[in-house]
Amino acid sequence: IQLTQSPSTVSASVGDRVTITCRASQSISDLLAWYQQKPGKVPKLLIFKASSLESGVPSRFSGSGSGTDFTLTISSLQPDDFATYYCQHQSFGQGTKVDMK
Amino acid sequence: QVQLQESGPRLVKPSQTLSLTCTVSGASIRAGGFYWTWLRQRPGEGLEWIGCIFNSGTTDYNPSLKSRVTISPDTSNNRFSLELKFVTAADTAVYYCASESGAYLGLDSWGQGRLVTVSS
Numbered sequence: 001i002q003l004t005q006s007p008s009t010v011s012a013s014v015g016d017r018v019t020i021t022c023r024a025s026q027s028i029s030d031l032l033a034w035y036q037q038k039p040g041k042v043p044k045l046l047i048f049k050a051s052s053l054e055s056g057v058p059s060r061f062s063g064s065g066s067g068t069d070f071t072l073t074i075s076s077l078q079p080d081d082f083a084t085y086y087c088q089h090q091s092f093g094q095g096t097k098v099d100m101k
Numbered sequence: 102q103v104q105l106q107e108s109g110p111r112l113v114k115p116s117q118t119l120s121l122t123c124t125v126s127g128a129s130i131r132a133g134g135f136y137w138t139w140l141r142q143r144p145g146e147g148l149e150w151i152g153c154i155f156n157s158g159t160t161d162y163n164p165s166l167k168s169r170v171t172i173s174p175d176t177s178n179n180r181f182s183l184e185l186k187f188v189t190a191a192d193t194a195v196y197y198c199a200s201e202s203g204a205y206l207g208l209d210s211w212g213q214g215r216l217v218t219v220s221s
Contacts, residue, residue, distance in 0.1 A: 048206050
């Protein structure tokens, strides 16, 4: 199963609402996770089962979707959120870099 | 809380076998339900799932690497290992071990990663 993320890069400002999409090549029910990775750091689990927030992750992060189409939303971008985000079923999407506008 | 730590050579010669070990604390690798996973990240690239072991010995591998990969348990020492045969420069990467508490529930515990360079 292949995962395709879009966009590859999103340029945004603090306070913006950011949305990243992930499309699966076939239905994966709700079996999708989202990760955040900063340069030189270990990836961090944000969301599992498409919409369940991992313990300790700020509530500005949310996930939605099922089947083949999924979304990660950051409701109000904070300085700590500039990073690369990956979706994963078993394989990973190619990543979406959130950088400063 | 599960903690993981990778160990093994940092430099491997082309055509040889890359061998890494992941030592686990905070959980038993014999415990049902956990998926013990290897991943890698080539310099400047995204994450690549290599494979996993679960139920004390059942394995699942990335089809693109399956012919070269073996993941095996060492239950006596609560570790699991990765072997990748016939390496080339394209296998130079940071290798991570990680775990999830059930199939497709998300990798919630990670090792710190180990950069392995393939070079003569």
